[in-house]
Amino acid sequence: MADTxxxxxxxxxxQDAGGHKAGxxxxxxxxxxxQLLWFVLAFGALYLLMSKVALPRLAAIIDNRQNKISGDxxxxxxxxxxxxxxxxxxxxxxxxxKARAQTLGQEASARAASEADAKRKTIESDLNxxxxxxxxxxxxxxxxxxxxxxxxxxxxAAAIVQQLTGKAPGADAIAAAVAALKTS
Amino acid sequence: MAxxxxxxxxxxxxxxxxEYGAVDLFGRHFAFTNSALYMLLGVGLIALVMIYGSxxxxxxxxxxxxxxxxxxxxxAGMVRSSxxxxxxxxxPMVFSLxxxxxxxxxxxxxxxxxxxxxxxxxxxxxxxxxxxxVLVVGFAKNGLGFFNLFLPSGVPWWTLPLVVPIEIIxxxxxPISHSVRLFANMLxxxxxxxxxxxxxxxxxxxxxxxxxxxxxxxFIVGLMALELLVAxxxxxxxxMLTCMYINDALxxxx
Numbered sequence: 241m242a243d244t245x246x247x248x249x250x251x252x253x254x255q256d257a258g259g260h261k262a263g264x265x266x267x268x269x270x271x272x273x274x275q276l277l278w279f280v281l282a283f284g285a286l287y288l289l290m291s292k293v294a295l296p297r298l299a300a301i302i303d304n305r306q307n308k309i310s311g312d313x314x315x316x317x318x319x320x321x322x323x324x325x326x327x328x329x330x331x332x333x334x335x336x337x338k339a340r341a342q343t344l345g346q347e348a349s350a351r352a353a354s355e356a357d358a359k360r361k362t363i364e365s366d367l368n369x370x371x372x373x374x375x376x377x378x379x380x381x382x383x384x385x386x387x388x389x390x391x392x393x394x395x396x397a398a399a400i401v402q403q404l405t406g407k408a409p410g411a412d413a414i415a416a417a418v419a420a421l422k423t424s
Numbered sequence: 425m426a427x428x429x430x431x432x433x434x435x436x437x438x439x440x441x442x443e444y445g446a447v448d449l450f451g452r453h454f455a456f457t458n459s460a461l462y463m464l465l466g467v468g469l470i471a472l473v474m475i476y477g478s479x480x481x482x483x484x485x486x487x488x489x490x491x492x493x494x495x496x497x498x499x500a501g502m503v504r505s506s507x508x509x510x511x512x513x514x515x516p517m518v519f520s521l522x523x524x525x526x527x528x529x530x531x532x533x534x535x536x537x538x539x540x541x542x543x544x545x546x547x548x549x550x551x552x553x554x555x556x557x558v559l560v561v562g563f564a565k566n567g568l569g570f571f572n573l574f575l576p577s578g579v580p581w582w583t584l585p586l587v588v589p590i591e592i593i594x595x596x597x598x599p600i601s602h603s604v605r606l607f608a609n610m611l612x613x614x615x616x617x618x619x620x621x622x623x624x625x626x627x628x629x630x631x632x633x634x635x636x637x638x639x640x641x642x643f644i645v646g647l648m649a650l651e652l653l654v655a656x657x658x659x660x661x662x663x664m665l666t667c668m669y670i671n672d673a674l675x676x677x678x
Contacts, residue, residue: 264439285467290520293475295474295515
């Protein structure tokens with residue numbers, strides 16, 4: 241802080257030039273005109289530079305940045321909305337497809353079930369018919385066999401009686417006896 | 425004081441105006457002085473940061489543009505918050521005042537430099553710019569309604585004979601307090617720094633006492649930090665008061 245430059249301009253030049261005795265420099269009125277002049281020039285220049293050049297430019301820069309940021313934010317919001325819409329549309333198509341697939345599956349299984357049912361019914365009725373035919377055949381064979389058994393029994397009884405008694409019994413008697421046995 | 429060697433510890437020496445050349449016009453003595461040199465230097469520095477720094481108008485600012493934008497936003501915020509959107513018309517003035525005072529205060533803290541704001545003629549000019557602006561704007565905008573400034577609302581009528589003179593005196597003393605506050609702060613701070621600097625020199629030259637010479641030196645370091653704060657704070661206070669006075673001019677009924 242000490243101004244001790246040896247070659248410095250004479251420190252009290254102003255006071256000497258103004259013809260005042262050295263005093264407290266800030267209150268030395270002899271320096272006022274110079275300071276006023278240069279203050280007006282310097283501050284005037286500063287004011288003009290700031291108000292005409294620097295501040296409008298900075299205002300434009302800051303405004304521009306604000307606009308850019310808000311524009312970008314708006315864009316981002318718009319894109320977000322589009323993405324949401326796309327996601328919603330995708331979910332909707334997915335749900336639709338699922339529902340359609342389900343109905344298709346149900347229809348197919350129902351059709352398959354009814355077809356199987358019909359096939360089974362025809363096969364069952366076929367089998368029933370065959371069974372019934374077989375039953376009647378068996379019954380017929382049984383009746384025939386039973387008829388043969390009666391004739392054999394009658395013949396056997398006649399042969400047995402002839403052997404035992406030496407004379408052939410009458411056909412009526414044998415028939416009556418067989419009938420009597422049959423009913424007992 | 426007369427001796428060249430005495431200036432080393434003379435705390436007033438740093439405020440001397442040194443002439444580099446002069447003309448006498450209209451019976452007045454106009455000189456290019458160290459004060460003028462530092463004023464131009466300060467204006468040049470501000471222009472460098474504010475105009476050269478913002479030359480590219482970059483969306484993503486560089487260092488100097490960031491500095492310029494910070495200064496802009498800081499002062500713009502100050503004007504908006506205390507004088508409202510209508511006060512933004514005076515933003516270039518407040519900005520110029522703030523930057524002028526700030527840069528000259530800070531340059532003045534560098535050793536061997538000159539502090540322009542430690543001369544009352546400069547601070548009076550700064551305060552008068554504000555005072556005259558307030559007067560012109562106040563009467564232009566409100567006409568005689570500007571005198572409402574001296575009639576605080578919500579005060580009982582019988583206290584008016586006392587309140588109105590107080591308000592008038594406080595209004596008229598504004599440029600004085602506005603200028604003397606800055607001038608006195610700068611002056612006192614620099615004298616204090618210089619006095620303690622002188623202590624270091626004197627103690628070093630006083631034989632055995634030299635051992636305690638680091639004490640005032642340590643004190644200067646702390647004081648320097650304080651003065652740096654004061655340099656900013658005084659510029660801020662000056663600009664803030666300017667905003668409030670302009671607000672008074674725009675809305676006198678308070």
